[in-house]
Amino acid sequence: MTATLLNGKETRDALFEDLKVRVAALPVQVGLATVLVGDDPGSHSYVKGKHSACAKVGIKSIRRDLPAETTQEELEAVIDELNANPEVTAYIVQLPLPKHLDANAILERIDPRKDGDGLHPVNLGKLVLGEEAALPATPRGIVELLRRYDVPIAGQNVTVVGRGVTVGRPIGLLLTRRTENATVTLCHTGTKDLAAEVRRADIVIAGAGSAGLITKDMVKPGAAVIDVGITRTDAGLVGDVAPDVREVAGWLAPMPGGSGPMTVAMLLTNTVEAAERANAAV
């Protein structure tokens, strides 16, 4: 048996078609801004991808590219400008920021109504409280990908590997809502027996950033496996899931081609929803 591939690119393109219609129906121009500090090549390519996605769905995209030496005060001034700028419906500050900058202070300064990533503390708090708000983009993309391929979620055992703020920590909050009803285990470097936790999972979400961490022998035959890990090597991008896992899994969201494109689709979805909320409020 070989796993059914969860195709993030095709699913992203289908979502873009829906977003295009919603953008056209709004009486205002929708705008997404990106803030990029420094010249990390990976970050540059992600930001480029976000802007070309905007062009496909009719969202105006706005770039703020700043030198690596940008100070906290200078970056805060850019945040304040974007918060006040009526052309900017939502925006993201590309992570990671250079080490001399306080990323949490920057993320907190973003107007929560303009939070493209769904990572503002107010929006994470609303997710815990069950209030409507921007949702974390990568977790939202993973849930959407599972749904589109009719992977059973309700009542299933999900093992999440990695406790990062963008994936591991928030995804359990989405999957344990009444609308998803999964049972979630969060594993990390302190987990006693990772293989045992992964082996009993119906759905494995690997976002540790550790190349090839999830091996074939750890995966229950027929399980859905979502690779969210990204490690840059000389040979290219490597995920957290070893290639031969494909031989035992029932479904596999590969890296690349799985959750990455879905993250971009959800960033745009958050932006369109921010525009719809702002429009409904006037």
Ligand SMILES: Nc1nc(=O)c2c([nH]1)NC[C@@H]1CN(c3ccc(C(=O)N[C@@H](CCC(=O)O)C(=O)O)cc3)C=[N+]21
């Ligand atoms: N504020 C912020 N928000 C983010 O959402 C954010 C961030 N910072 N920092 C970095 C991570 C990483 N991330 C990806 C987005 C798209 C792909 C993606 O589309 N990947 C393609 C391949 C891209 C390639 O080949 O380089 C794929 O998986 O098929 C991957 C990773 C968003 N991030």
